Amino acid sequence: MPSRPHLRSSSASPKPTAQVPVPASRAVVDCAVYVEGRRLPGLRTFSHALSEVRSSGTGYVWVGLLSPDNRQMEGVAEAFGLHELVVEDAVQAHQRPKLEQYDDTLFLVLKTVKYLEHETLQVANEVVETGEIMVMCGPDFVITVRHGDHTGLAGVRKQLEARPEQLALGPSSVMHAVADHVVDTYVEVTSSIEHDVDAVEENIFSPGRRIEIEPVYLLKREVMELRRAVDPLDLALRRMTSSDNKLVPKEVRRYFRDVQDHHSSVNERIATYDEVLTSLIDAALAKVGIQQNTDMRKISAWVAIASVPTMVAGVYGMNFDNMPELHWRYGYYAVLLVLITSCVFLWRTFRRNNWL
Numbered sequence: 431m432p433s434r435p436h437l438r439s440s441s442a443s444p445k446p447t448a449q450v451p452v453p454a455s456r457a458v459v460d461c462a463v464y465v466e467g468r469r470l471p472g473l474r475t476f477s478h479a480l481s482e483v484r485s486s487g488t489g490y491v492w493v494g495l496l497s498p499d500n501r502q503m504e505g506v507a508e509a510f511g512l513h514e515l516v517v518e519d520a521v522q523a524h525q526r527p528k529l530e531q532y533d534d535t536l537f538l539v540l541k542t543v544k545y546l547e548h549e550t551l552q553v554a555n556e557v558v559e560t561g562e563i564m565v566m567c568g569p570d571f572v573i574t575v576r577h578g579d580h581t582g583l584a585g586v587r588k589q590l591e592a593r594p595e596q597l598a599l600g601p602s603s604v605m606h607a608v609a610d611h612v613v614d615t616y617v618e619v620t621s622s623i624e625h626d627v628d629a630v631e632e633n634i635f636s637p638g639r640r641i642e643i644e645p646v647y648l649l650k651r652e653v654m655e656l657r658r659a660v661d662p663l664d665l666a667l668r669r670m671t672s673s674d675n676k677l678v679p680k681e682v683r684r685y686f687r688d689v690q691d692h693h694s695s696v697n698e699r700i701a702t703y704d705e706v707l708t709s710l711i712d713a714a715l716a717k718v719g720i721q722q723n724t725d726m727r728k729i730s731a732w733v734a735i736a737s738v739p740t741m742v743a744g745v746y747g748m749n750f751d752n753m754p755e756l757h758w759r760y761g762y763y764a765v766l767l768v769l770i771t772s773c774v775f776l777w778r779t780f781r782r783n784n785w786l
């Protein structure tokens with residue numbers, strides 16, 4: 431009988447499929463060339479746009495990227511000559527707000543925030559959502575990298591294109607516009623959080639209302655997260671407005687001073703909220719302690735009242751034969767009268783002392 435050929439088992443693990451590299455152009459949201467503050471018509475890839483700018487010697491390129499992966503960012507970095515550390519920071523998207531300089535390129539990291547609408551803090555799990563925007567600014571290009579669903583810059587680009595005199599100041603004007611947009615959202619978020627702080631304060635200091643401490647801790651946590659997103663940007667803005675920064679034109683530095691003023695105002699408001707919430711937590715804990723003491727006094731008063739019939743029932747439950755009052759005709763009624771009188775007396779005493 432001829433032997434059959436060996437059959438391969440169907441349970442053998444399949445070979446891993448190689449991942450197809452996604453081109454860098456898939457991460458590009460918008461790409462345009464600006465000359466004298468005006469956008470040139472036509473669609474271009476970022477490499478063609480950069481070649482056009484450098485061959486003509488005028489204008490600059492603005493490329494907008496959305497959550498690029500490592501390979502996509504490496505393709506952009508190769509075209510624009512970005513440092514490898516910039517690529518790493520732009521992909522990881524877990525950076526603190528900062529400003530770094532690599533030769534003639536500025537790298538600015540901004541934390542974006544969004545206020546999440548909610549009916550009450552009792553049903554909310556989160557109040558502030560964060561994201562990131564990175565801005566890479568060179569002599570003839572500016573690259574914006576966004577991480578997060580709420581960090582769109584289409585409105586910023588549209589507003590800038592309506593003001594060609596500002597775009598004509600160069601790529602750093604785009605960096606200013608992005609920073610100004612982000613700081614403006616800080617102002618909006620802090621204004622919204624102020625209503626939550628007022629609601630918590632009203633709840634704590636309203637007489638006769640039960641205290642729920644969890645919403646206070648939730649708001650405290652969200653304010654701390656907002657502070658971590660906003661506060662470190664102060665150093666970056668100081669460096670941006672410094673006269674030692676030769677990569678930013680003097681006129682753009684003046685615009686950045688206005689952004690710095692708004693940012694300082696936001697920082698002060700957040701610090702105030704943090705201090706107020708700390709005080710509210712102390713007040714809430716004190717009020718909870720008072721409520722617990724009141725409850726314990728009520729419980730103790732009722733226990734004292736209940737102890738009288740309990741003690742009498744324990745005495746007459748011993749079943750001794752030599753207890754004369756057991757054979758008295760009115761003994762049962764006399765004991766009931768003593769119990770009721772004692773309980774009413776104790777109740778009135780505790781009531782008069784505000785224990786009940």
